[in-house]
Amino acid sequence: MEPERQRSGRTLKKGRKRSRIPSKLVGAAEAMRSRWDLEENQQPVAKKARLSTILFTENCEITHGQLCELLKYAVLGKSSFPKPSWCQLFHQNHLNNVVVFILQGLSQLHFYKFYLEFGFLRKAFKHKFCLPPPSSDFLADIIGLQKKQIIGNLPKAMEGALPSASSKVSINLQKDPIIQKYGSKKVGLTSYLLTKEEMETYHFPLQGFPDCENFVPTKCNGSVTDNSPLFGLDCEMCLTSKGRELTRISLVAEGGDCVMDELVKPDNKIVDYLTSFSGITKKILNPVTTKLKDVQRQLKMLLPPDAVLVGHSLDLDLRALKMIHPYVIDTSLLYVREQGRRFKLKFLAKAILGKDIQCPDRLGHDATEDARTTLELARYFLKYGPKKIAELNLEALSSHQESQEPKNKAELVQQLNTSVLECLDSVGQKLLFLTREADASALSSSQNCQTIKCLSNKEVLEQARVEIPLFPFSIVQFSLEPFSPSLTEEMKKRIKIKWTEMSTVYAGPFNKNCNLRALKRLFKSFGPVRSMTFVLETHQPHLCIQYEVLEAAQLAIESLDDILVEGSCIKVQRPVTELTLDCDTLVNELEQDSENRGFKTFSSAQRALSILTGKDWKLKGRHALTPRHLHAWLRGLPHESRLPGVRVIPPPLEQEALQMLKVDHPKIAAWHWGRKIGKLYHNLCSGTLCLILLPGTKSTHGSLSGLGLMGIKDEEESTTPNTCL
Numbered sequence: 001m002e003p004e005r006q007r008s009g010r011t012l013k014k015g016r017k018r019s020r021i022p023s024k025l026v027g028a029a030e031a032m033r034s035r036w037d038l039e040e041n042q043q044p045v046a047k048k049a050r051l052s053t054i055l056f057t058e059n060c061e062i063t064h065g066q067l068c069e070l071l072k073y074a075v076l077g078k079s080s081f082p083k084p085s086w087c088q089l090f091h092q093n094h095l096n097n098v099v100v101f102i103l104q105g106l107s108q109l110h111f112y113k114f115y116l117e118f119g120f121l122r123k124a125f126k127h128k129f130c131l132p133p134p135s136s137d138f139l140a141d142i143i144g145l146q147k148k149q150i151i152g153n154l155p156k157a158m159e160g161a162l163p164s165a166s167s168k169v170s171i172n173l174q175k176d177p178i179i180q181k182y183g184s185k186k187v188g189l190t191s192y193l194l195t196k197e198e199m200e201t202y203h204f205p206l207q208g209f210p211d212c213e214n215f216v217p218t219k220c221n222g223s224v225t226d227n228s229p230l231f232g233l234d235c236e237m238c239l240t241s242k243g244r245e246l247t248r249i250s251l252v253a254e255g256g257d258c259v260m261d262e263l264v265k266p267d268n269k270i271v272d273y274l275t276s277f278s279g280i281t282k283k284i285l286n287p288v289t290t291k292l293k294d295v296q297r298q299l300k301m302l303l304p305p306d307a308v309l310v311g312h313s314l315d316l317d318l319r320a321l322k323m324i325h326p327y328v329i330d331t332s333l334l335y336v337r338e339q340g341r342r343f344k345l346k347f348l349a350k351a352i353l354g355k356d357i358q359c360p361d362r363l364g365h366d367a368t369e370d371a372r373t374t375l376e377l378a379r380y381f382l383k384y385g386p387k388k389i390a391e392l393n394l395e396a397l398s399s400h401q402e403s404q405e406p407k408n409k410a411e412l413v414q415q416l417n418t419s420v421l422e423c424l425d426s427v428g429q430k431l432l433f434l435t436r437e438a439d440a441s442a443l444s445s446s447q448n449c450q451t452i453k454c455l456s457n458k459e460v461l462e463q464a465r466v467e468i469p470l471f472p473f474s475i476v477q478f479s480l481e482p483f484s485p486s487l488t489e490e491m492k493k494r495i496k497i498k499w500t501e502m503s504t505v506y507a508g509p510f511n512k513n514c515n516l517r518a519l520k521r522l523f524k525s526f527g528p529v530r531s532m533t534f535v536l537e538t539h540q541p542h543l544c545i546q547y548e549v550l551e552a553a554q555l556a557i558e559s560l561d562d563i564l565v566e567g568s569c570i571k572v573q574r575p576v577t578e579l580t581l582d583c584d585t586l587v588n589e590l591e592q593d594s595e596n597r598g599f600k601t602f603s604s605a606q607r608a609l610s611i612l613t614g615k616d617w618k619l620k621g622r623h624a625l626t627p628r629h630l631h632a633w634l635r636g637l638p639h640e641s642r643l644p645g646v647r648v649i650p651p652p653l654e655q656e657a658l659q660m661l662k663v664d665h666p667k668i669a670a671w672h673w674g675r676k677i678g679k680l681y682h683n684l685c686s687g688t689l690c691l692i693l694l695p696g697t698k699s700t701h702g703s704l705s706g707l708g709l710m711g712i713k714d715e716e717e718s719t720t721p722n723t724c725l
Contacts, residue, residue, distance in 0.1 A: 047091045048094055048687065048714070049090065049091045049094040049095045049687055049715065050091065050715040051088070051089055051090075051127055051689075051712055052087065052088040052090065061130040061132060061341075061705075062086055064131070064132070064138070066086050067708070068144045068420065069081075069084040070086075070087065071142065071144075072144065072418065072420055073089060073092065074092060074098050075423040075424055075427070075473065076423050077092040081423075087127070089689075094687060095687055095688070096685050096686065097471075097472055097687070097688040097689070098473045098688070098690075098691075099468060099473075099474045099475075099684060099688055099689070099691070100474070100475045100691045100693060101477075101677055101691070101693065102478070103478055103673065103693070103695075104439065104478065105482040106482075106694040107482075107694055107696040107697050107704035107706055107707065108130065108131075108704065109483075109488070109704050111670075111707050112495060112630065114670035114671070115589070116582070116585065116589060117671035118671075118674045119671075119675075120674050120675060120677065121677070121692055121709055122593050122709075123592060124678070124681065125690075127709065127710045127711055128708065128709050129707075129708045130705055130707060131693070131705060133697070133703035133704065133705055133706070134697070134706065135698075137441060138695045139442070140441065140442045142693075143420045143421065143443060143475075144419035144420055145421075145442055145443065173387065176390040176393075177336040178335070178336045178390045179387070180336075181336050182336075182386040184387040185385065185387075186382075186385030186386075186387075187385075188226030189224075189227075189228065189382060190225065190226055192329055192334060192378075192381070192382070193224065193327055193328065194328050194333065198333075199315075199328070202315055202330070203315050204318060205315070205323070205324045209528060210527065210528050215322045216296045216300070216322060216323050217325075218299065218303055218323055218325045219305075220304070220305050220306065220326065221326070222304070222305025223306060224308065224327050228306040228307070228327070229253070229304060229308065230308050230310050230375055230378060230379070231251055231252065231254070231303065231307055231310065232310050232372055233249070233251055233252075233310065233311045233371055234250050234317060234365075234367045234371035235317040235367065236248040236249075236274075236277070236278035237274065237278065237316075237320050238266060238270050238273045238274050238278060238285075239270070239272035240266050240267075240268040240269055240270050240271060241269045241271060245267070245268060245292075245320065246295070246320040247273075248261075248262065248263050248264060248367050249261070249262050250367035250368040250370070251299070251302065252368065252371040252372045252375055254375065254379075256372060256375075258368050258371075258372075259302060260295075260298060260299070261367070261368055262295050263280075263284065263285060263288045263290060264290050264291065264292060264294075264295055265289065265291060270282075270285075273285070279364020279365060279366070295321070296321065296322070306327070307325075308327045308329060309327065309328050310328070310330075310331065310374050310378045311330060312330065312348075312370065312373075314328050314329075315330070331345070331348065331374045331381075332345070334377070334378065335348055335377070337394070337395065337398075338703075343394060343398060345370060345373060345374065346358045347397075347398055349373045349377070351392065351398075352377055352380055353376055357369055357370065421448045421449055422448070424448060424472070424473055425447075425448045429472050430448055431448065431450065431473045431474070432450050432452070432467055432468070432470070432471035432474040432475070433449050433451045433474075433477075434452050434454065434464055434467065434476045434477065435453060435477040435479075436454055436455070436456065436457065436460060437454065450471070452467065457478045457479065457480075460476060460477070461478075461676055461680070464680055465680065468680070468684070469683075469685070476680075478673060483697075485702070488697075488702070489702075494579065497579060498579040499550065500546065501574065501575055501579055502553065502580060502586070503530075503548070504544065504546045504553065504575060505544075505547070505553050505556050505557060505573065505574055506535070506542055506544055506545075506571075506572070506573055507523070507542060507545065507556075507570055508535070508538070508540060508543060508568075508570055509538065509539070509568060510541050510543070510565070510566055510568055511540070511566060511567055511568055512540065514541070514568075516534065518566070519543060519566065520532055523543065523545050526552045526553075527548065527549055527551060527552020527553075528548035528549065528552065529545060529552075530547065532544070532546070549626060550590075553574070554587060554625060557572045560572045587625060590625040591625060684713050687714065688713040689710070689711075689712050690710065690711055690713060691708060692708070694706050694707045694708070
């Protein structure tokens with residue numbers, strides 16, 4: 001059903017005309033492909049350092065260790081250190097400086113609660129990523145000081161197994177996240193299967209979701225019991241011109257036998273074999289003729305109707321397979337960790353099973369070994385139950401391993417024993433550290449670090465203007481007052497409600513004999529719908545539609561407001577509450593976010609083009625509004641909802657702080673320090689790698705994840721111009 005155009009009302013804008021993609025657009029795409037290939041194969045006349053986040057992790061969370069990787073690589077380059085595992089820094093030798101601004105006391109919650117106040121930061125930095133909650137010394141983590149080890153004979157604890165559970169101090173099992181989720185009693189297999197809601201939260205492919213339209217179901221729709229068979233699954237991927245694609249699949253049956261182990265040739269051009277992870281090389285893959293559709297067909301034949309798939313971060317494997325399976329156990333989620341983080345498979349294999357996998361002297365991972373390991377981990381959990389697992393105190397074991405485990409002796413000297421300070425010292429340079437005197441850190445007393453302690457944030461700012469141009473690597477730390485625990489909880493609830501209400505629209509009035517099925521089909525065409533209800537409280541019926549994403553709600557408003565539908569001129573609008581009063585402003589600013597402004601590369605434009613031309617769709621689309629790391633963060637917040645129109649009164653603490661207008665209040669601080677850092681940034685020389693870190697907070701009342709923003713001053717000039725479809 002298509003909305004009609006009202007004779008006396010407004011008409012749809014030209015940009016919204018639903019028509020066939022013109023052939024010249026495809027020609028433009030071919031021209032873009034040629035330009036992109038040329039850029040890959042030829043060196044530009046004037047080289048400039050630039051960043052690409054093509055290898056970002058799926059959930060956009062970057063560990064403190066990975067951040068340290070980037071900083072060390074920025075100092076010394078690939079001749080001394082491997083490239084960062086999570087992003088690409090091109091022409092590192094053309095970097096002029098590195099500057100890290102740390103806003104101590106702020107978190108990702110602050111950034112999105114006060115999004116409008118952080119005007120400069122959100123517009124200037126197109127690369128954003130999540131950070132885990134900080135440890136006791138955030139600075140030492142990102143600089144690499146805590147990884148420093150004594151060269152010579154390696155400590156025995158580093159050579160042997162992890163410490164046993166009996167060597168640990170007593171722990172409170174009731175606070176263990178595994179006990180909190182599963183209880184302490186042993187239960188059957190079906191209790192550990194991910195629910196549909198959990199699969200949606202953790203981005204598993206699901207039937208009916210818009211990003212899974214071409215996915216193939218396994219046809220496993222039998223009744224699952226506690227005796228249903230388990231199958232371990234692991235996939236290896238490479239990087240192609242269209243993203244990650246499958247190169248190997250291994251399936252292991254419950255007895256440990258490998259029933260499927262296939263190499264797969266991707267459909268698209270391979271740009272990186274990711275050999276260090278996959279073990280796959282060009283030589284290995286050249287003679288392979290098996291394609292994705294072949295392994296999909298084989299997998300459907302092998303799996304019985306009640307099969308349960310077991311894997312580690314299994315959502316990535318299923319997405320690589322482009323398959324949908326309803327019954328899964330994910331060992332990265334089964335062995336629950338604090339703050340929503342996940343244990344690595346290598347760690348669980350050692351801590352639980354006492355076996356070493358993914359050894360550094362081997363080229364890449366062994367998919368069969370990994371699949372078998374996940375299966376053994378699931379069976380161990382089923383056999384011994386959650387109480388036994390909680391008694392192992394995996395969090396403490398993980399901390400012990402991270403602080404002491406080397407890869408091999410050569411890498412220990414080169415990487416684990418090398419901090420950013422030592423990297424700088426090796427090239428005859430010093431690090432500048434500006435901070436308040438009250439905020440002491442292990443970095444302050446380190447050699448090769450010029451520390452300037454100030455009495456206030458204002459003095460830190462003044463010193464930064466003078467000192468930053470004199471040092472190749474600078475860390476500037478501002479300390480801001482964090483939320484109180486009660487205010488933090490209130491803000492988390494309110495920001496979740498705000499995004500929910502912004503993604504909700506009311507449409508109507510409709511005739512009482514309207515075609516409800518056709519209306520639902522119309523509103524679903526704008527994007528994934530969480531819920532749709534018929535409102536009968538009004539004189540004429542209305543629809544309330546809650547979308548999964550903000551973009552879908554905005555597109556529905558822009559396309560249907562004041563348009564004839566089913567013979568009625570309808571209004572499409574958001575609920576009016578105190579949380580949506582500034583919605584139009586916020587939507588406009590989100591659209592201007594540097595992460596959402598047009599296509600920067602051929603691959604992103606080509607992906608969009610393939611979606612638009614892949615089916616005979618009636619075209620609906622608009623600019624992005626929500627940065628992708630924000631989706632992951634919002635999914636992690638507890639679901640909150642309230643009836644639209646119910647007034648939320650700010651807590652007394654926030655009212656008092658706003659009335660006093662203290663500069664340390666986060667709302668005022670966000671606006672104030674965002675502008676101050678903007679002025680400092682504009683004074684930096686071209687080619688400066690700049691990072692803005694909101695470390696997050698950690699206390700006895702709970703933790704908040706952090707946020708990182710990064711960019712290279714004037715890197716835009718070295719990238720291809722914006723290309724929009």
